[in-house]
Amino acid sequence: MGDCLFCTIQHAEKPPVGGVLYEDELVYAHHYVPENRPAYLGHVMVETKRHIPDFAGLTPDEAQAVGLLITRLSSALKTCTGAEKVYAEFYGEVTPHLHVHLMARYPETPQEYLRWNLSDWPDAPRGGEDEVTRLCQQLHSALTSTSGVS
């Protein structure tokens, strides 16, 4: 746990770019920003607070909270980015702390970049700290101004 990337982000030893999108006792969300290259705008991580590797290890409360947060952020991403749809992907192969990737799929995404190739699309909307921070502010107000669900 000591060197877990997500525990480190959540404990604010290394605060995420754009700040915390959502946090309660069980779950946490922030925008994903890779090192040394622009971020894919609309790539958000949903995580448990507890250092637990996968869905199988969740308590019922955590499982419900993760489902609800995926829904609320998917709705906010559609509103704030113009995404046609939001993918949700759980791989869990590298860091054994539950994290679900939410990916905004833009309407103009070419067919060959759909599904797991989304972030390889060279013309995908990307940005640095400023753009990510601006999007996070919009997402944050979309989450707080409504219940986030239709």
Next chain:
Amino acid sequence: MNQTAEECPICAKQQSGDVVGGPIYQDDLVFAHHVFNTKEPTFLGYVRAETKRHVPSFAELTPAEAQAIGMLISRLSRALKECAGADHVYAFFYGDHVAHLHVHVFARYPGTPEEFWRERVDEWSQSPKGGVEEVAALAQRMRAYLADGAA
């Protein structure tokens, strides 16, 4: 990709209940079954978690549906570990083909070489595969496991 509920294959399947192995779990909000491949042997340990309501993605779920789907993914993941011997369980939502929320939940077995991880787990020659009987047997074990409220 934008089927109405009347022409949706997922709605039709849920209403008829006609899936190999039968429904693994269902309640008022959600439904789960094992995927069956009619053309070649089926990879054992690939299930789908779906909403009952014809709704395209997570963004449109009610809070109760969102909670139920989160819970179902978690319970199916446990069932795949307990009943199929998976050492890891993936969960993906894309929804590019059928506009009715369905999450792919599937096993990765111990010893799977890294080049077959993720969406290629079924291409590993030693991954367990089967026909109607094997799929039905696994679905039955998972159904029994999930019928226990503690699971």
